[in-house]
Amino acid sequence: MKPALRAASALLATAVLLAAAMVGLASGAQASPQVYNPCGWLSLGQVKFSAYGANRVTFATATDRSSDVVTITGCVRSGSGYAQEWQDWGYSGLNGFAAGSTWEDSYRSPSGSFSMTEALGRSNPGTALAYHTLNPNSRWGGERGATYNQYFEGIGGESDENLWYYMNQGYYEQAAVINYNRYPDMPTVQGASFAIFFHAGRVPSAGCVSTSLSTVTRLLQTNRPGDRIIMGAVDDVFTQYTSDPFGAITNKYGSTGGTFGPLANPTSNETGGLAKGGSYQFFNGGAIYWSPGTGPHTIGGGILNAWRSAGAEGGYLGYPTTDEIRGLKDGGAYQLFESGAIIWSPATGAHISNGAIRNAWASTGYENGYLGYPTTDEIRGLTGGGTYQMYQNGAIIWSPATGAHISNGAVRSAWASTGYENGFLGYPTTDEIRGLTGGGTYQMYQNGAIIWSPTTGAHVSNGAVRNAWLGAGGENGYLGYPTTDEIRGLKDGGTYQMYQRGAIVWSPATGARISNGAVRNAWAATGYENGPLGYPTSNEQPVSGGTVQDYQGGFIGWTPQNGAFTVTGAIADSLRANRGMGTPVGPEVKTADGAYQMFTNGAIIWTPATGAHVSTGAIRSVWAATGYEGGPLGYPTTDEFAANGGWYQTYQGGSIFWSPATGGRVVATDFAAKLTSGALATLGYPTANAVTGLTGGGSSQAFQNGILVESPATGVHPLTGAILKAWTGAGAQDGALGYPTSDPYAGANGSTVQDFEHGSILVATDGTVTVTRQQDAPAAPAAPAPSTAAPATAATAPTAAAAPATTEATPVPAGPAPAATPAPTATAVPTAPTASPATAAAAAAPTPTADPAATAGTTSGR
Numbered sequence: 001m002k003p004a005l006r007a008a009s010a011l012l013a014t015a016v017l018l019a020a021a022m023v024g025l026a027s028g029a030q031a032s033p034q035v036y037n038p039c040g041w042l043s044l045g046q047v048k049f050s051a052y053g054a055n056r057v058t059f060a061t062a063t064d065r066s067s068d069v070v071t072i073t074g075c076v077r078s079g080s081g082y083a084q085e086w087q088d089w090g091y092s093g094l095n096g097f098a099a100g101s102t103w104e105d106s107y108r109s110p111s112g113s114f115s116m117t118e119a120l121g122r123s124n125p126g127t128a129l130a131y132h133t134l135n136p137n138s139r140w141g142g143e144r145g146a147t148y149n150q151y152f153e154g155i156g157g158e159s160d161e162n163l164w165y166y167m168n169q170g171y172y173e174q175a176a177v178i179n180y181n182r183y184p185d186m187p188t189v190q191g192a193s194f195a196i197f198f199h200a201g202r203v204p205s206a207g208c209v210s211t212s213l214s215t216v217t218r219l220l221q222t223n224r225p226g227d228r229i230i231m232g233a234v235d236d237v238f239t240q241y242t243s244d245p246f247g248a249i250t251n252k253y254g255s256t257g258g259t260f261g262p263l264a265n266p267t268s269n270e271t272g273g274l275a276k277g278g279s280y281q282f283f284n285g286g287a288i289y290w291s292p293g294t295g296p297h298t299i300g301g302g303i304l305n306a307w308r309s310a311g312a313e314g315g316y317l318g319y320p321t322t323d324e325i326r327g328l329k330d331g332g333a334y335q336l337f338e339s340g341a342i343i344w345s346p347a348t349g350a351h352i353s354n355g356a357i358r359n360a361w362a363s364t365g366y367e368n369g370y371l372g373y374p375t376t377d378e379i380r381g382l383t384g385g386g387t388y389q390m391y392q393n394g395a396i397i398w399s400p401a402t403g404a405h406i407s408n409g410a411v412r413s414a415w416a417s418t419g420y421e422n423g424f425l426g427y428p429t430t431d432e433i434r435g436l437t438g439g440g441t442y443q444m445y446q447n448g449a450i451i452w453s454p455t456t457g458a459h460v461s462n463g464a465v466r467n468a469w470l471g472a473g474g475e476n477g478y479l480g481y482p483t484t485d486e487i488r489g490l491k492d493g494g495t496y497q498m499y500q501r502g503a504i505v506w507s508p509a510t511g512a513r514i515s516n517g518a519v520r521n522a523w524a525a526t527g528y529e530n531g532p533l534g535y536p537t538s539n540e541q542p543v544s545g546g547t548v549q550d551y552q553g554g555f556i557g558w559t560p561q562n563g564a565f566t567v568t569g570a571i572a573d574s575l576r577a578n579r580g581m582g583t584p585v586g587p588e589v590k591t592a593d594g595a596y597q598m599f600t601n602g603a604i605i606w607t608p609a610t611g612a613h614v615s616t617g618a619i620r621s622v623w624a625a626t627g628y629e630g631g632p633l634g635y636p637t638t639d640e641f642a643a644n645g646g647w648y649q650t651y652q653g654g655s656i657f658w659s660p661a662t663g664g665r666v667v668a669t670d671f672a673a674k675l676t677s678g679a680l681a682t683l684g685y686p687t688a689n690a691v692t693g694l695t696g697g698g699s700s701q702a703f704q705n706g707i708l709v710e711s712p713a714t715g716v717h718p719l720t721g722a723i724l725k726a727w728t729g730a731g732a733q734d735g736a737l738g739y740p741t742s743d744p745y746a747g748a749n750g751s752t753v754q755d756f757e758h759g760s761i762l763v764a765t766d767g768t769v770t771v772t773r774q775q776d777a778p779a780a781p782a783a784p785a786p787s788t789a790a791p792a793t794a795a796t797a798p799t800a801a802a803a804p805a806t807t808e809a810t811p812v813p814a815g816p817a818p819a820a821t822p823a824p825t826a827t828a829v830p831t832a833p834t835a836s837p838a839t840a841a842a843a844a845a846p847t848p849t850a851d852p853a854a855t856a857g858t859t860s861g862r
Contacts, residue, residue: 050254100260
């Protein structure tokens with residue numbers, strides 16, 4: 001018995017209990033045992049509390065919960081069932097049985113299946129249970145603390161039971177301890193009642209079961225530590241439904257509290273024959289499923305419904321491997337299965353979580369992560385065999401090709417706007433990747449990415465435009481984050497995308513090009529791709545002093561000093577072939593004859609008659625000194641040409657030749673024609689300006705290795721080496737020979753010959769020079785056409801002896817060929833002004849030195 005009252009009320013309670021017992025004994029009253037066979041019901045598994053395979057099971061049952069009279073039956077294991085050994089009667093708590101657990105001062109016995117592993121009394125009757133032989137210091141803990149519901153020896157406190165006293169009153173002569181509210185059946189809860197015994201001395205108690213001393217002694221002598229007592233009202237103990245009395249489902253049901261646990265009463269028999277040899281049983285509060293591989297587990301509520309909708313144990317989840325686990329965030333719960341889990345919360349209901357999608361969710365922290373609880377099951381049937389599952393704050397997407405990836409927030413919204421996996425981006429191939437500049441994130445997809453930052457939001461980035469952006473450094477580059485998606489529908493199928501500091505423009509013909517800063521502003525002023533420039537065909541490229549960007553219809557150049565200017569039309573065509581001109585430093589300027597535009601390294605000049613041509617460096621300086629297009633040279637008719645270590649450029653009224661050694665000189669048109677037809681290789685570059693006003697209207701010009709001489713009657717011919725020396729020694733054009741009438745050509749025996757108006761000069765292979773003069777003879781036959789070949793060519797000119805006229809040969813001693821007339825040392829030609837090349841006065845004229853005609857420049861600007 002258990003006197004749980006404290007202080008003065010304890011004596012009163014004890015007196016009440018003893019008085020009730022004495023009345024029963026004095027009257028000779030005895031409760032009639034119930035007529036039924038609990039051992040047979042146990043054999044059929046029709047007991048709501050598990051015997052856990054015990055060899056002996058004692059039943060203490062009342063007709064209802066309010067009755068304190070119990071029938072006590074002893075059952076022993078027999079074959080596949082139990083057989084009744086004995087039956088007696090006794091009392092439970094004064095107020096009958098509790099519906100499950102009891103509490104102090106309720107005067108009710110607990111209901112359930114309990115082990116009995118300890119015993120106590122006057123002397124050990126030969127029990128296998130741990131036995132406490134009582135003495136005056138024997139106490140049972142009723143005071144809250146470490147000894148609560150435990151045997152100990154000592155003085156004890158007010159609520160501790162004096163076991164010695166009650167033994168001497170005839171109640172604890174022998175007693176078995178029912179392991180209610182104590183190890184090993186359950187953890188001890190302070191206040192959930194103590195000293196629940198099966199003891200001798202029939203009397204209603206505070207919660208014990210009492211019967212005759214002989215019955216208690218018999219139980220102690222036959223029971224082992226694994227045997228049990230099942231106690232309670234008949235309707236709370238027995239059921240019409242059957243189960244394996246020794247099976248895992250029965251044991252599991254008992255461990256949950258049986259009829260007083262969350263499962264409450266059975267509603268079906270235990271049924272076997274499931275997949276993998278499993279079985280199940282249904283109850284008011286759920287079910288228990290068992291298989292050899294997973295053991296028994298309870299399942300109920302929304303989780304049970306979700307599992308059954310997925311095919312139960314025959315579905316892809318298989319059997320449960322845990323009971324429902326509660327205590328999750330916001331009141332949630334989950335249960336694990338062979339191939340996944342089911343998650344439930346009050347807000348979202350129960351949803352299946354398995355496979356790769358579950359693993360991805362786990363990586364976020366399950367329900368405690370930013371996705372929260374699932375709000376749908378996995379949804380299948382997407383493009384390419386994909387699936388997805390929705391969560392409170394996003395989704396997880398899976399496909400065979402890409403795996404499982406999280407999709408949430410602004411990035412998910414942007415993906416949705418493209419058509420999810422059916423759009424051009426396809427499936428995600430990564431989760432959202434954080435930690436970018438300015439707190440940004442991005443997520444990769446099969447065909448692109450979505451980029452997000454707090455200041456710009458989420459925008460799609462793919463294809464050639466994305467490649468161009470990445471090439472510029474992505475969000476860390478000068479463009480920064482995208483501020484729009486790619487915008488389509490431009491001219492000729494083009495698109496563009498805006499960024500924090502510019503744009504990327506794409507068309508099928510030109511590809512993806514960056515457009516930003518002052519150059520973009522200048523392009524905008526022309527009408528973007530709809531203007532004369534069309535689409536950009538390159539990114540901005542650094543050039544001398546600035547940058548240039550190519551377009552279909554021209555260029556835009558920029559310098560820090562001058563800003564951005566467009567280049568179009570013929571001038572743009574010329575710039576395309578002459579990228580060394582650098583960056584435009586001003587707009588195109590119209591003139592009466594055409595137009596020009598200044599660049600960091602010169603100018604490009606255009607007229608309808610001459611086309612567009614560059615004007616740069618030292619050649620431009622020489623042209624400037626002549627008065628630009630207003631001078632005798634007029635407009636350039638070609639670009640500069642490189643030849644023999646120098647450069648030359650032709651104009652309407654002549655040419656300018658330049659080399660590092662000689663500087664720049666103007667060359668008349670007919671002289672230039674001779675030079676460019678082969679004489680330049682022999683003569684080199686001019687060392688002086690032309691000398692005009694010679695005899696008969698002739699002119700000449702000195703070069704590094706000779707001269708060019710011209711008269712209206714004889715044309716232009718070069719003179720070099722020994723022939724030049726002999727000719728000048730004979731008085732040049734004013735001497736007896738007159739002007740040359742041929743270029744040098746090959747004579748007999750390897751000699752070199754050149755004809756003149758009044759004779760010829762021959763240079764033998766040993767250097768001997770022979771001058772032949774004509775004397776009052778008829779006109780000699782015409783000399784062969786001047787040859788452009790070098791003197792060593794195979795061409796043969798007539799010799800002096802062939803001429804019918806009388807000649808006078810004057811041998812000239814052999815010696816080295818005379819050097820060309822030395823060019824005077826010239827000063828540098830001033831750099832051409834950046835103002836209109838038509839303004840000749842803008843450039844200072846070169847100052848001649850030894851040769852007043854010389855205007856040579858010493859730098860090329862190249």
